[in-house]
Amino acid sequence: MFDRSSTIVGLDIGTSKICAVVGEINDAGALSIVGLGQARSRGVRKGEIVDLNLTQEDIRNAIVEAEQMADVEIRSVYLGVTGAHIRGFNNRGFHPVASADREIMSEDVEDAIKNAKTLNLPAESRILHVVRQHFLIDGQDGILNPVGMFGAKVEVDVHVVHGLFNRLQNPIRAVKALQLEVEDIVFNGVASALALLNTQQKELGSLIIDLGSGITEYVVYTRGVIKHTGVLAVGGDHVTNDLAYGLKVPLGRAEQLKVDYGSAVADERFRGQTIAISNDLGIHEKNISLEHLRRIMSARVEETFEIIAEELEIAGVLDQIREGVFLCGGGSRISEIQKLANRIFGLPVFIGKTNSISGLKSALDQPEFAAGIGLVRFGSFEWKKRAAQKGSKGIRGAINNIFRFAGSTSE
Numbered sequence: 369m370f371d372r373s374s375t376i377v378g379l380d381i382g383t384s385k386i387c388a389v390v391g392e393i394n395d396a397g398a399l400s401i402v403g404l405g406q407a408r409s410r411g412v413r414k415g416e417i418v419d420l421n422l423t424q425e426d427i428r429n430a431i432v433e434a435e436q437m438a439d440v441e442i443r444s445v446y447l448g449v450t451g452a453h454i455r456g457f458n459n460r461g462f463h464p465v466a467s468a469d470r471e472i473m474s475e476d477v478e479d480a481i482k483n484a485k486t487l488n489l490p491a492e493s494r495i496l497h498v499v500r501q502h503f504l505i506d507g508q509d510g511i512l513n514p515v516g517m518f519g520a521k522v523e524v525d526v527h528v529v530h531g532l533f534n535r536l537q538n539p540i541r542a543v544k545a546l547q548l549e550v551e552d553i554v555f556n557g558v559a560s561a562l563a564l565l566n567t568q569q570k571e572l573g574s575l576i577i578d579l580g581s582g583i584t585e586y587v588v589y590t591r592g593v594i595k596h597t598g599v600l601a602v603g604g605d606h607v608t609n610d611l612a613y614g615l616k617v618p619l620g621r622a623e624q625l626k627v628d629y630g631s632a633v634a635d636e637r638f639r640g641q642t643i644a645i646s647n648d649l650g651i652h653e654k655n656i657s658l659e660h661l662r663r664i665m666s667a668r669v670e671e672t673f674e675i676i677a678e679e680l681e682i683a684g685v686l687d688q689i690r691e692g693v694f695l696c697g698g699g700s701r702i703s704e705i706q707k708l709a710n711r712i713f714g715l716p717v718f719i720g721k722t723n724s725i726s727g728l729k730s731a732l733d734q735p736e737f738a739a740g741i742g743l744v745r746f747g748s749f750e751w752k753k754r755a756a757q758k759g760s761k762g763i764r765g766a767i768n769n770i771f772r773f774a775g776s777t778s779e
Contacts, residue, residue: 378743383582401727403438456597557585559742579699692716
């Protein structure tokens with residue numbers, strides 16, 4: 369078995385599946401994915417638990433499978449959370465420089481960060497992430513490290529992700545009921561971004577869209593840091609519901625039609641084409657218009673992308689995305705979805721692939737595992753940070769730079 373101290377587990381409790389990903393940090397500090405466990409999710413709707421007992425049973429099944437594959441005993445996890453109640457916004461804190469010569473000290477920086485975290489959030493909210501962006505000195509933007517510079521006022525921009533405390537407690541309770549510890553909770557959108565983006569993509573500006581069964585999360589990185597996050601309570605299940613209603617077929621049949629014949633683009637090539645479907649006895653039941661099926665799917669996916677594009681336009685970050693759009697989650701497997709996203713956003717569109725991590729190819733190449741792998745990566749940054757605190761100051765500084773640049777929640 370691996371040394372537990374260097375084993376990290378990410379747990380993604382999704383609407384359609386529950387996924388446990390096991391990672392190991394080797395002696396050189398490199399992360400490798402060594403185990404994966406999955407179970408069908410029966411007690412989750414729109415990314416949130418609606419049946420605690422069923423969810424606990426499904427979590428247990430995923431954990432057991434991951435333990436067997438990785439040959440480890442899992443005792444703690446980094447837990448992914450999502451839901452329409454999760455919000456993100458940018459905030460700024462400032463602090464006047466008190467020294468006589470106006471040299472900015474580390475204490476001034478710490479006070480500015482502390483002020484940025486002083487938020488007037490509702491009492492029922494809990495902060496998930498406070499991501500440091502950039503500093504300003506007397507209005508000069510883009511300062512990376514203000515210590516030692518001169519100015520009358522130091523400011524810092526941060527991105528804050530928060531959610532409702534009680535709704536965040538449900539997945540935590542489900543995990544702890546299985547005698548597992550929760551190392552930390554992480555917004556799934558942030559986790560997916562950590563799994564997919566490299567340094568250049570974060571610098572140039574990238575949009576990550578995680579298309580799940582019950583929820584869609586999106587994150588914008590520009591200039592190396594998170595600038596925007598959001599959640600839509602719309603996912604692949606809503607496409608299935610639309611098909612069931614529009615084609616007048618049961619949900620199970622609608623899901624199969626979506627997988628077998630669905631597309632994000634409807635065009636004239638399929639005019640007049642039909643699909644013959646039969647009942648459970650193999651007797652012909654009806655013909656389905658392939659053009660109609662694709663138009664229903666295209667309308668729902670297009671609406672999802674348009675809502676995201678509109679919000680990013682309002683937030684002023686859409687024109688900062690230069691590298692492109694990265695799709696992950698099960699919905700990214702929809703045929704021609706890149707073509708539709710390219711038309712809506714006017715940017716290059718890619719199916720996200722995990723970067724800078726070795727291990728199980730079956731997990732690393734699958735877009736639906738991005739959040740789980742990202743949770744492990746988040747945990748690896750935490751592990752390195754703790755290891756650095758035990759080492760020399762020089763090593764600590766290097767690791768903290770890595771941790772901060774990766775979009776962590778550290779101060």
